Amino acid sequence: MSENFQVQHAADETRLLVRGMLDVNTAPGLAEIVDELIAERRPRVVVDLSALDIIDSSGVAVLVKLYKGVRGVGGQVQITGARDQPLAIFKLLRMDKVFAL
């Protein structure tokens, strides 16, 4: 797994920590993790973006895929900790409301 991503499974919650740069080059690595979380029907996924410095539209796309995919199999997604550039992008795309940032 890339050092940019860390997954921690607890009894009822999966924490996904995303660090550094989530962009066109690193997003495919996260997409593989997202596919697994959706296939495993994880009931609750918390995405911690407090260590994320920069995101692009490819990174946003993977987070949207996670949000739709986990909810699509009956789970919940919470996105926390977005700041600076990533938060500005979420606000620009009006995703801060959806993600409750």
Add this chain to the structure above:
Amino acid sequence: MPGSLRYRAIAVRVVAEACRLISRPELESDAAAPGYDLTHPFDSAVVSAFAEIFNNIAIHAYGRRDTGLPIDLALWIEPDGITIELRDQGSPFEIADVPTPSLDELHEGGMGIHIARSLLDRVEYEPGPPNLWRLYKRLAVEEARPSVVTR
């Protein structure tokens, strides 16, 4: 530089540092935070937009292939703004045909040019070859350092 996503990070770092020189010229380079310091809204907006345009060239104009063809990058650093030009030898497209996405739903693609247009004061594209992107962002007066604020 080669028109490949492998060179994207170095291009982004160059633009990020250029923005810092404009938005926070009082900071010594050594004092800048390691990694990407995009805490200033000007830097955040320009880097976000530039990265999307670089992606667009590498992915669409050059088809994600290591063609050996370049992206020529030029920056004009001024006290109150930045102009960035990118030239590529890849496939041109008609920018007027790019739809504006509806933000009422969540999208998994097609947001790059919308992000660039929304964050910059000017985004121009001239199909070629060479294709030319010209990006411009003004440093808002309220963002500028006190010494350049007109009173």
